[in-house]
């Protein structure tokens with residue numbers, strides 16, 4: 001099961017897993033993009049099925065978990081990659097990102113005022129998709145995994161923003177920090193059911209979500225690249241490879257861990 005499988009990291013993970021023989025459910029709010037991912041999976045000789053899912057909707061999550069069992073007869077790996085960087089984020093809409101950056105130009109010069117004026121609905125939207133959406137997806141899949149008694153591996157998508165306040169806007173860093181703590185707590189709760197729960201905390205990866213960085217003034221991005229010893233973004237496949245390790249028996253003694261494919265960001 002891969003939520004957010006219609007683009008970026010989720011899509012790369014779906015294709016990577018399928019190439020290793022996994023049957024994949026590709027769940028995404030953008031159903032057409034999920035279907036495109038299924039096409040990419042089939043192109044590498046893999047099996048996948050797409051479903052339109054809003055991760056904040058419990059019925060949608062239930063339908064996606066049931067689809068895995070009905071279509072493939074099991075459910076043992078869950079990757080929760082659906083996420084947003086800000087309330088109006090719409091994956092793949094680059095013009096929308098340019099508009100968002102423009103609207104925030106004043107806030108960069110007066111960050112304290114921006115906090116005072118922050119719209120709480122925007123905060124709640126990011127928390128709902130990134131935190132509740134992660135939990136709902138896990139709950140729906142977990143209930144089937146417990147019935148099936150086959151154990152498994154759950155992989156959440158946190159971020160370097162889970163631990164570093166500079167790696168995103170206020171709602172985003174709060175949401176990713178919550179996803180990381182949720183991961184550790186679930187690891188402790190689910191060990192008894194032979195289900196491991198780990199997280200990936202990527203640095204800046206080249207997807208729609210980081211396209212906004214390329215639109216920023218050079219003085220801001222220079223500082224950002226200076227903070228990354230490798231001096232560049234990573235690729236979605238770098239995260240898919242980490243997810244593959246966490247999904248496989250090669251990581252069988254890992255639970256409650258976070259891996260940071262980040263080009264050295266956390267060496268400071």
Ligand SMILES: NC(=O)c1ccc[n+]([C@@H]2O[C@H](COP(=O)([O-])OP(=O)(O)OC[C@H]3O[C@@H](n4cnc5c(N)ncnc54)[C@H](O)[C@@H]3O)[C@@H](O)[C@H]2O)c1
Nearest residue numbers: 004006007008009029054055082083091159204205207209
């Ligand atoms: N790109 C990065 O640098 C980076 C770094 C750290 C963490 N992450 C995290 O990795 C995950 C994937 O991000 P990405 O970079 O691949 O972005 P992306 O925009 O390419 O992919 C996100 C996917 O999630 C889907 N989605 C958004 N809201 C949804 C909802 N309510 N229900 C179902 N699907 C929804 C989108 O349609 C999209 O297909 C996110 O959780 C993100 O926060 C990304």
